[in-house]
Amino acid sequence: MSETGLKRILLLGASGYLGRNLLQEWSEEPLEVVAVTRDAARPAWLDRLSPGAKHLHFPSVDDLSALTSILGPETGVVNSVAIATLPECEKNPEGARAINAVLPERLARYCRDHGAPFLHISTDGLFSNDDLEHAPRYFGLEEPVAPVTVYGRMKREAEIGIEKVGWGHIFRLCFNGPDLGTGRGLLAFLAKASLADPPVVTGFTDNWFTSMHVAPLASAILERLKSGTKARFSLEHLATDRAITKFEYLRLVAERAGIPVNMIERLRKDSLSVSPAPLDQSLRNTYPKTFSTEDLIARSAVDLRSMLRSATAG
Numbered sequence: 001m002s003e004t005g006l007k008r009i010l011l012l013g014a015s016g017y018l019g020r021n022l023l024q025e026w027s028e029e030p031l032e033v034v035a036v037t038r039d040a041a042r043p044a045w046l047d048r049l050s051p052g053a054k055h056l057h058f059p060s061v062d063d064l065s066a067l068t069s070i071l072g073p074e075t076g077v078v079n080s081v082a083i084a085t086l087p088e089c090e091k092n093p094e095g096a097r098a099i100n101a102v103l104p105e106r107l108a109r110y111c112r113d114h115g116a117p118f119l120h121i122s123t124d125g126l127f128s129n130d131d132l133e134h135a136p137r138y139f140g141l142e143e144p145v146a147p148v149t150v151y152g153r154m155k156r157e158a159e160i161g162i163e164k165v166g167w168g169h170i171f172r173l174c175f176n177g178p179d180l181g182t183g184r185g186l187l188a189f190l191a192k193a194s195l196a197d198p199p200v201v202t203g204f205t206d207n208w209f210t211s212m213h214v215a216p217l218a219s220a221i222l223e224r225l226k227s228g229t230k231a232r233f234s235l236e237h238l239a240t241d242r243a244i245t246k247f248e249y250l251r252l253v254a255e256r257a258g259i260p261v262n263m264i265e266r267l268r269k270d271s272l273s274v275s276p277a278p279l280d281q282s283l284r285n286t287y288p289k290t291f292s293t294e295d296l297i298a299r300s301a302v303d304l305r306s307m308l309r310s311a312t313a314g
Ligand SMILES: NC(=O)c1ccc[n+]([C@@H]2O[C@H](COP(=O)([O-])OP(=O)(O)OC[C@H]3O[C@@H](n4cnc5c(N)ncnc54)[C@H](OP(=O)(O)O)[C@@H]3O)[C@@H](O)[C@H]2O)c1
Pocket: 012, 013, 014, 015, 016, 017, 018, 019, 037, 038, 039, 060, 061, 079, 080, 081, 082, 083, 084, 085, 099, 121, 122, 123, 124, 155, 173, 174, 175, 182, 184
């Protein structure tokens, strides 16, 4: 496929936190965007976020044939379907495996058989807690992967499956953006807490990440899909230039948005008696573009202000 051959994007998981953000970001792109969801009818939020996008009902991931009619070399498929919460995966590992590990491999095979470019979203939560003394480590692609959660293990299994099929691009990353009605993400957490009485939010001081904003992520996904299928398989880390803790992220965003920062309390994630969690999620960027932490904070502050404006207006 040529550099300009991409005409359509099929977005699976369009109703989710990342999916809605991608739809909004791509709403001005000169491409046909198809939001693939489990809803039988076109959902109302789709018109708010991307009125020009088409809707495709995808009743069950067990039957990929619902996608067949529009699949081909000019249609890029993005997989943002996941069971993305750690406790849900710990509670139901087999269910999580079907969606987080088996489905991505099946999609890669299906796309390969139809010559359709494929991009899968992986995670930054793939590395062990064995060397926290040196955190943030900025894990590179050469680092051994050793997930400490069921979620991480399933996401890794998906990467292995896609590599075995030999078709598709994988992005390992973390992202932030407005929740767009999903209630998901750190900004939704911060917005909700800052409107509470008293306004108190806790931030982890021992959990590092190199999260990027959804806007540059949406562009990077398009770029990768437009690069066609010349590289049949690729695995990349998309990461900002400076790792920060979740506490620092919340503090910097609140400060930039003009919200009292003293409401953010420090908490150590390893002090919580819940299921295991990866603490150092810092990645070394391997994507041929730089993503800056400063840009993440600036964009997140704008998102937060707009989320608070809508919350108080409604
Ligand atoms: N959120 C993060 O901070 C983060 C960080 C790193 C990587 N990621 C990765 O980014 C991707 C998107 O995550 P997200 O935060 O957007 O997740 P999310 O908000 O939970 O969205 C998950 C999406 O998957 C769909 N889905 C779940 N189970 C399904 C099933 N059985 N059949 C069909 N669709 C199903 C959901 O559809 P319904 O609306 O119909 O349930 C929804 O559209 C995932 O691959 C995740 O691993 C997320």
